[in-house]
Amino acid sequence: MSAARKKLILVGNGMAGVRAIEHLLKLAPEAYEITIFGSEPHPNYNRIMLSSVLAGGAAMEDIIINDLEWYKSNNINLYTGHTVTSIDTEQRKVTTDKGIEAHYDELVLATGSDPFMLPLPGADKEGVIAFRDIKDCEIMQETSKTHKKALVIGGGLLGLEAARGLLHLGMEVSVVHIHDYIMERQLDEAAAVMLRKELEAQGMKFLLKKQSEAILGKKRVKGLLFADGTVEDTDLIVMAVGIKPNVALARKSGIEVNRGIVVSDYMETNIPGIYAVGECAEHRGIAYGLVAPLYEQGAVLAKKLAGVPTEGYAGSVTSTKLKVSGVDVFSAGRFTEQPGSRSLRYQDEIEGVYKKLVIEDDKLVGAVLFGDTGDGAHLFSMIKNGERIKGKEKELLLGISSDALGASKGNRLEGMADDEIICGCNGVSKGAIAEAIQSGGCTSVGQIKACTKASASCGGCKPLVEGLLQMYAGDNVVTVKEGICGCTTLGRDEIVAEIKRMELKTVKEVMNVLEWSNEEGCPKCRPSLNYYLGMLWPEEYIDEKESRYTNERYHANIQKDGTYSVVPRIYGGVTSPAELIKIAEVAVKFDVPLVKFTGGQRLDLLGVKKEDLPKMWEELDMPSGHAYGKTLRTVKTCVGSTFCRFGTQDAMGMGIRLEKAFERLNAPGKVKLAVSGCPRNCAEATIKDFGVVAIDGGWELHVGGNGGVHVRATDLLCVVKTDDEVLEWASAFLQYYRENAGWNERTAQWVERVGLDSIKQALEDPQERLALVERIQTALSVTTDPWKEIVNTPDLRKNFEQITQPATETV
Amino acid sequence: MTKMLVGKVTDIDVKGSRKLQVGDKEIALFKLTSGEVLAVENKCPHKGGVLSEGMVCGSKVHCPLHDWRIDLHSGDVQAPDTGHVTTYEVEVDPDSGHIYLTM
Numbered sequence: 038m039s040a041a042r043k044k045l046i047l048v049g050n051g052m053a054g055v056r057a058i059e060h061l062l063k064l065a066p067e068a069y070e071i072t073i074f075g076s077e078p079h080p081n082y083n084r085i086m087l088s089s090v091l092a093g094g095a096a097m098e099d100i101i102i103n104d105l106e107w108y109k110s111n112n113i114n115l116y117t118g119h120t121v122t123s124i125d126t127e128q129r130k131v132t133t134d135k136g137i138e139a140h141y142d143e144l145v146l147a148t149g150s151d152p153f154m155l156p157l158p159g160a161d162k163e164g165v166i167a168f169r170d171i172k173d174c175e176i177m178q179e180t181s182k183t184h185k186k187a188l189v190i191g192g193g194l195l196g197l198e199a200a201r202g203l204l205h206l207g208m209e210v211s212v213v214h215i216h217d218y219i220m221e222r223q224l225d226e227a228a229a230v231m232l233r234k235e236l237e238a239q240g241m242k243f244l245l246k247k248q249s250e251a252i253l254g255k256k257r258v259k260g261l262l263f264a265d266g267t268v269e270d271t272d273l274i275v276m277a278v279g280i281k282p283n284v285a286l287a288r289k290s291g292i293e294v295n296r297g298i299v300v301s302d303y304m305e306t307n308i309p310g311i312y313a314v315g316e317c318a319e320h321r322g323i324a325y326g327l328v329a330p331l332y333e334q335g336a337v338l339a340k341k342l343a344g345v346p347t348e349g350y351a352g353s354v355t356s357t358k359l360k361v362s363g364v365d366v367f368s369a370g371r372f373t374e375q376p377g378s379r380s381l382r383y384q385d386e387i388e389g390v391y392k393k394l395v396i397e398d399d400k401l402v403g404a405v406l407f408g409d410t411g412d413g414a415h416l417f418s419m420i421k422n423g424e425r426i427k428g429k430e431k432e433l434l435l436g437i438s439s440d441a442l443g444a445s446k447g448n449r450l451e452g453m454a455d456d457e458i459i460c461g462c463n464g465v466s467k468g469a470i471a472e473a474i475q476s477g478g479c480t481s482v483g484q485i486k487a488c489t490k491a492s493a494s495c496g497g498c499k500p501l502v503e504g505l506l507q508m509y510a511g512d513n514v515v516t517v518k519e520g521i522c523g524c525t526t527l528g529r530d531e532i533v534a535e536i537k538r539m540e541l542k543t544v545k546e547v548m549n550v551l552e553w554s555n556e557e558g559c560p561k562c563r564p565s566l567n568y569y570l571g572m573l574w575p576e577e578y579i580d581e582k583e584s585r586y587t588n589e590r591y592h593a594n595i596q597k598d599g600t601y602s603v604v605p606r607i608y609g610g611v612t613s614p615a616e617l618i619k620i621a622e623v624a625v626k627f628d629v630p631l632v633k634f635t636g637g638q639r640l641d642l643l644g645v646k647k648e649d650l651p652k653m654w655e656e657l658d659m660p661s662g663h664a665y666g667k668t669l670r671t672v673k674t675c676v677g678s679t680f681c682r683f684g685t686q687d688a689m690g691m692g693i694r695l696e697k698a699f700e701r702l703n704a705p706g707k708v709k710l711a712v713s714g715c716p717r718n719c720a721e722a723t724i725k726d727f728g729v730v731a732i733d734g735g736w737e738l739h740v741g742g743n744g745g746v747h748v749r750a751t752d753l754l755c756v757v758k759t760d761d762e763v764l765e766w767a768s769a770f771l772q773y774y775r776e777n778a779g780w781n782e783r784t785a786q787w788v789e790r791v792g793l794d795s796i797k798q799a800l801e802d803p804q805e806r807l808a809l810v811e812r813i814q815t816a817l818s819v820t821t822d823p824w825k826e827i828v829n830t831p832d833l834r835k836n837f838e839q840i841t842q843p844a845t846e847t848v
Numbered sequence: 849m850t851k852m853l854v855g856k857v858t859d860i861d862v863k864g865s866r867k868l869q870v871g872d873k874e875i876a877l878f879k880l881t882s883g884e885v886l887a888v889e890n891k892c893p894h895k896g897g898v899l900s901e902g903m904v905c906g907s908k909v910h911c912p913l914h915d916w917r918i919d920l921h922s923g924d925v926q927a928p929d930t931g932h933v934t935t936y937e938v939e940v941d942p943d944s945g946h947i948y949l950t951m
Contacts, residue, residue, distance in 0.1 A: 098881075557863075557881065557906040560915060583863040587901040587912035595912055599898040647901075840855040840866040840877060 042070040045342065046131055046141040048121045048286070050075025052084055053315025053331035054147025055103060060339030062111055068343060072114040072139055074121050074131070077170060080105050084170070088361075091174050091202025096556045099549065124290035126308050143310050143342060146287055146298060150280040150316040150326065155190065159252030165274045168199040177275070181206035184272035188212075188261055190249055192219035194359060196277035197236065201361045203275070204240050211242040211269065213249060213261070223357045223368040227384060228391045228407040235364050235389065244269065282317045282324045297324035302349030304338040314338050320352060327355050329461040336464065356417045356461070358410065367413035370403035370420040371395060378402065381434045394434055399427040411500050415449055418457055450504050459505070460498045465491035470502060474509040481514070482506060483527065483552055484535070521779070522561035524553045529779040533569055542574060544581055560586070565780030568667070571703055572775055575816040588665035591837070592823045593650055601650060602643040604664035605657050606700065609674045609692035609712075610638030616659070623656050635664065636744075637671030637709060651834050654824040661824040663701065667781070669708045672696040673721070677714025677731065686731030688714030691760060695729070698764060701820035702813075704775055706783040710767075723751045726774075726784040727767055732756070736763050740770055740796070741788030749785040752793045754800070769806040772813035773799055849950055857885060857945040865900040865909075870951060875936060876900035877947065878920055880907055885947055886920040887938045893931035 045061075047054045050073050058071060075081075079101070086100040108115040119133040130140045152167030154160055164180065166173050177199075180187075185208060189200045192214030203210045212219070218229035233243055248264040252274060260270045282297035293299045293307040297319030304312045304320075315331045316324065325331060330353035340347035356369035374380050378397040383390070390408035394401060394416070400423050404416040416433070419426065426433060455468035473479045473488045482502055486492050492499045506514055520526045527535070532551065541547045544566045548558055558566070563584035570578045588594050593601035605620065620640055624632055630644035639662050645653060654661075663670060672695045675681065677688025692712040702708065711722035712729040721744070722728030728739035728751050735758045739751030754770065757763060773796060778787040788796065800806050827833045852870070860866050860879040867876050867890050876890035876899050886907070890900050897913035904910075908917050908926065917926040918933050925931035937950040 555906065557904075559905055560903045560910045563903065563905070583861065583904065586903065591901070595898075595901060597895070597913065599896075599901070835859065836861065836864065836866065840859055840868045 043068065043142040044140055045069035045071045045143045045145070046139055047071065047073045047145045047147060048131065049147035049149055049315070049317070050077065050079075050081055050115070050117065051147060051149045051315065052081065052102070052328060053149070053335055054145055055081040056332050057145065057147070057314055057335035057338045057342075058113070059103075060336055061342050064339055064343035064345055069143070070114075071112070072116070072141075073108070074116045074119045074133060076118070076120040078118045079171060080108065080115070080117070082171070087168070087171070087174055088198035088202055090171075091177060091199070092205045092361075097171060097174075099556065121286060124286065124292075124311075126290055126292075126311065129310065141310070144312070145338065145342075146292075146306070146311065146313040146317060147315045148283040148286060148317040150282050150324075152276065153279040153281050154276050155249060155278060157249055157252050159254065159258070160276075162252055162254050162258045163256055164254075164258035164272060165252060165276070168195055168275050168277050169280075173275075174202075177203060177273070178206060180273045181208050185209055186211075186271045187273040187275065188269060188271040189275045189277055190261075191277035191279070192216065192243070192245070193222060193277065193279070194220060194357060196275075197241075197359060197361060199275050199277050200241055201236075201239070203273075208273070209242075210240075211244055211271075213244045213247050213269075215246070215248055217246045219243070219245070220359075220366075223372075224366065224405055224407075225372060225393060227382070228366070228368075228393070228405050231386075231389060231391055231407050232359075232364060232366055236361070239363065280316065280326050282319065284317060287313065287317070295319050295322075302337075302351065303341045303347070304334055304350065305341075312338055312341070320350060323352065325353060325355065327357070329353060330355060332462065332464055354417075354421045356413065358413065365406070365408055365410040367406040367410040368404065369413065369417040370401070372403035372405045381430055383434055392434055394430065396426065396430060399425045401426050401433070414459065414461075414498050414501050417461075418453075450501070450508055459501050460489075460491040463490040465489045467505065470505050471509055474506060479506075480510055481527075481531070484531075486552070521565055522559055524548075524555040524558050524562050525551060527551055529565075529569075532566070533573070536569060536573055542570065542578065544570065544584055558584075564589075564667075568703060568705065568780045572816070575812075575819055589667075591647065591650065592661055592663075592665065592827065593645070593647075594665045596643065598644075599647075600644045601647055602641050602664075603645055603650065603653055603657075604635060604639050604641050604662035605659035606662040606696075607639050607659075608696045609672055609689050611674070611689050611693060619657065619659075623653055626656065627653050635671070637673050639664065639671055647837055648839065651828050651837050655828045660700070660822045667704055667706050669696070669699040669702045669704070669710070671709060673709070673711040673725070675712075675714050675719035677712075681714060683717055684714035684731070685733050686714055686736065688712045688720065688731060691729060691731075691736075691763065692720075694760070694764065695767060698768070699771065699817070701822070702771065702775075702817060703820075704771065705778040705780050705787075708771065708784070724748065725751065727770060729763055729767075734758065736760075738763065738766050738770075741784045741793070743783060743785035745783075747785065749789075752788060754793075754797065765806065765810055766800065768813045769800050769809040770796070772809040772816075775813070775816070776809075851939075851948050851950045853946055854949045855947050857883070857940055857947060859947075860885065863904040865902075865904070867898075867900040870949075873951075875949065875951075877938070877949075878904055878909060880904065880920070885938050885940050887936040887949055888918070888920055888923055889934040889936075891933070892916055892918070893925060893933060894929070899933070 081103040083100040083102050119135050121131045122134050123132045130138055132138050152169045166176050187203045187208045187210050189196045190213045192212050200210045200212050218226050220229055250264045251262040252258055253260040258274050260268050262268050284294045284298055287298045288294045298313040298317050300313050300318045300320050304314050306313055314334045334350050337347055337350040354370055359366040372395050378395050381394045383392045393405040395403035401419045406413055453467050457467050459467050469489050470491055473485050477488050479485045479488050492502050521529055547566050567581050567584040582590050593603050624642050627649050629642045633641045635641045672692040674688045674692035678684035678686055695710055708726045710727045711720040711725040713720040713722045714731050718730055722730050723739050724742040724744035730737040737756050738754045740754045742751035743749045865876050865878045874890040875887050878886050892911040894916050897911040899909050901912040902909040907920050910917055916929050923933040923935040939948040
């Protein structure tokens with residue numbers, strides 16, 4: 038008997054609730070039929086990254102945690118843009134503002150919190166916002182284009198991050214704060230003053246000890262009036278004075294609410310079957326507003342729902358890190374002194390470093406770090422563990438000078454227990470990271486991040502991850518750091534390995550997962566990723582034409598005046614009078630100013646207008662010669678035994694056969710072939726990527742030649758007897774090149790880099806050779822003629838034409 | 849200043865471009881990943897490269913001739929090169945998807 042799945046409804050599509058669902062899916066994937074309601078029109082996104090979006094470090098799409106595909110593949114019914122308006126706790130059903138009703142067996146409230154808006158007169162004016170969601174970010178970005186001055190009310194964590202973002206957008210920013218120093222809930226005065234000076238140096242202004250009284254302006258905000266009678270002009274006010282748990286729905290549904298929704302250690306509310314998690318919940322009197330506690334709660338809830346034993350949630354000690362560029366601030370635990378506590382301080386105004394440790398009963402209970410936060414995670418774990426530090430106080434405070442840092446860090450990391458959490462955002466333990474390095478083969482922080490998610494959110498634990506990498510991988514740590522382009526530090530082999538390991542399937546995915554520094558890459562990395570993905574997944578990958586160079590996008594060669602040249606394919610360089618007449622007629626019809634033989638014995642029609650290209654191709658009705666791509670160009674031939682008195686083999690026949698076999702092949706660089714019918718080598722086959730020279734009773738196969746800038750004569754790969762063997766070796770060589778060379782690396786460079794012997798060795802094993810042949814055939818089987826495709830596809834063809842002729846409209 | 853209806857948002861591929869002739873000026877219209885449409889004079893200040901044929905990365909276009917990088921919002925050539933391309937005001941009607949160019 039198959040038990041019907043229980044119905045689980047999650048109200049709120051934010052970080053805390055969805056995190057709990059992620060856990061639940063791992064623990065009990067079949068247990069529930071899951072429905073999620075979210076008020077925002079987006080899939081689940083990383084709210085703590087909003088400040089990075091605003092500061093320009095990340096794009097909106099970069100902060101999506103679970104895209105729509107994730108919901109789909111986990112069979113979750115997702116309703117975005119739906120707000121649950123009531124819960125019938127008797128009937129166990131919820132109703133949304135759009136009239137949807139849904140029944141539940143278990144209900145999770147993860148309604149989060151709302152920004153606290155000061156109830157000032159005029160707070161409803163245009164230009165008064167909070168800093169809470171994507172919409173707020175968008176308003177700030179829009180406003181910065183047309184307006185100059187911004188005021189941020191609130192000198193706490195959120196306010197400073199908002200202010201830094203507005204500075205980045207080019208606005209003049211003042212931070213209004215009621216207290217006499219900023220971030221008073223996280224910092225003591227000394228650290229706060231150092232922070233303020235640093236931010237002032239970045240261009241931020243501060244209005245301290247100021248109480249806001251009213252917001253001025255007619256429709257849109259014009260200024261802010263303070264209790265002391267002064268007025269500050271402004272075009273935008275961002276309120277960042279705190280958050281309040283969103284409890285309205287719970288309250289009206291009869292669920293017990295204090296400041297937040299009151300929950301037990303198992304995240305249960307007072308109503309059976311209803312749970313609360315995240316910023317809306319109040320646990321042992323505390324409603325948390327930071328991500329780590331919410332994730333800890335989510336993990337407990339998931340276990341509870343999955344029926345996995347758990348000790349429950351016992352509350353969190355929190356730490357804070359300011360995500361503002363150029364400033365390192367960290368605080369954790371109770372950092373203010375109280376009766377019975379003692380503190381140690383270190384202050385260096387020259388280096389801009391401040392540290393403070395608060396100790397009670399020989400235990401560390403709080404810490405504040407400014408300027409050098411490298412020890413933050415370590416101190417934080419000591420605070421959480423409550424270990425005795427008697428006799429080690431000074432070492433903890435001072436044993437972190439830059440000289441001692443390297444040595445002492447290793448010792449501390451070694452002493453750390455395996456289950457100690459390194460990355461608090463994602464709950465990654467020291468043991469999990471060690472495993473990723475030791476058995477997972479990770480050799481860089483990027484790989485560890487891709488593998489375990491450690492340091493993937495706020496990045497605060499990155500120094501520790503680096504330390505662990507050094508400790509476990511030692512000499513294997515990849516120190517290269519000259520990536521394939523300026524957007525990444527990863528080299529070709531690492532990228533290809535990661536694409537394979539994680540089965541990455543799109544350019545965007547690669548850039549995201551491997552942390553590209555430019556969100557959309559550059560003309561170096563984009564074509565190379567496009568090539569690697571197509572090479573690795575020939576049957577699945579859809580070529581990204583926007584990641585190809587102009588020539589390959591328009592399938593013709595752009596010339597210096599913006600016109601193009603067209604080279605129809607002529608297999609083996611062998612044509613017929615009828616074909617020549619056709620080419621000539623098209624050239625006349627389209628006023629082609631210049632016709633020239635190419636270096637590979639084809640006809641080049643130069644000076645063609647882009648708009649004329651599809652029509653020309655249509656009239657030519659010949660395949661593309663691919664004279665523009667990183668692909669098989671031409672197979673040059675001599676006359677061979679057909680007419681030549683010295684010819685020993687049919688060079689033209691072999692050339693045509695090779696050209697037809699490898700036509701349209703994508704490769705790391707352009708590929709040129711030649712076939713000479715006798716050792717006189719009239720087709721100059723020994724300066725080609727793959728050269729075939731006929732000898733009496735067989736063929737010599739040459740590789741790695743180039744007639745371009747760096748002239749290189751080929752190396753002899755082998756001598757074969759039959760025509761089929763020529764094809765087999767050519768296929769295997771080209772595929773091996775496709776799989777192992779870097780993008781844009783011609784065979785000549787590649788052969789010199791890896792050595793002919795390694796290539797010979799790889800191809801000599803008949804089984805391996807045939808496997809390569811099979812793989813190249815798969816790759817070739819999915820290619821199409823690009824000219825035909827464009828001629829027959831209006832959506833591709835439109836790009837060759839001018840956009841609709843302008844029509845004047847009234848202004 | 850004239851405001852012209854020049855086409856629809858769907859006429860341009862994402863990270864793609866279309867060009868049009870207005871009097872003696874050739875204009876390139878680009879559509880970014882965000883959906884934003886931007887217009888610049890279709891001529892690189894370096895050697896007159898046709899910018900509409902270049903690769904679009906973020907909000908920059910790379911000239912197809914010598915890889916000069918131009919910011920499509922400001923028209924500024926990016927370091928290490930220097931120069932400027934004329935930009936034109938574009939409005940997109942969110943309902944009809946019509947693109948209006950003012951020049």
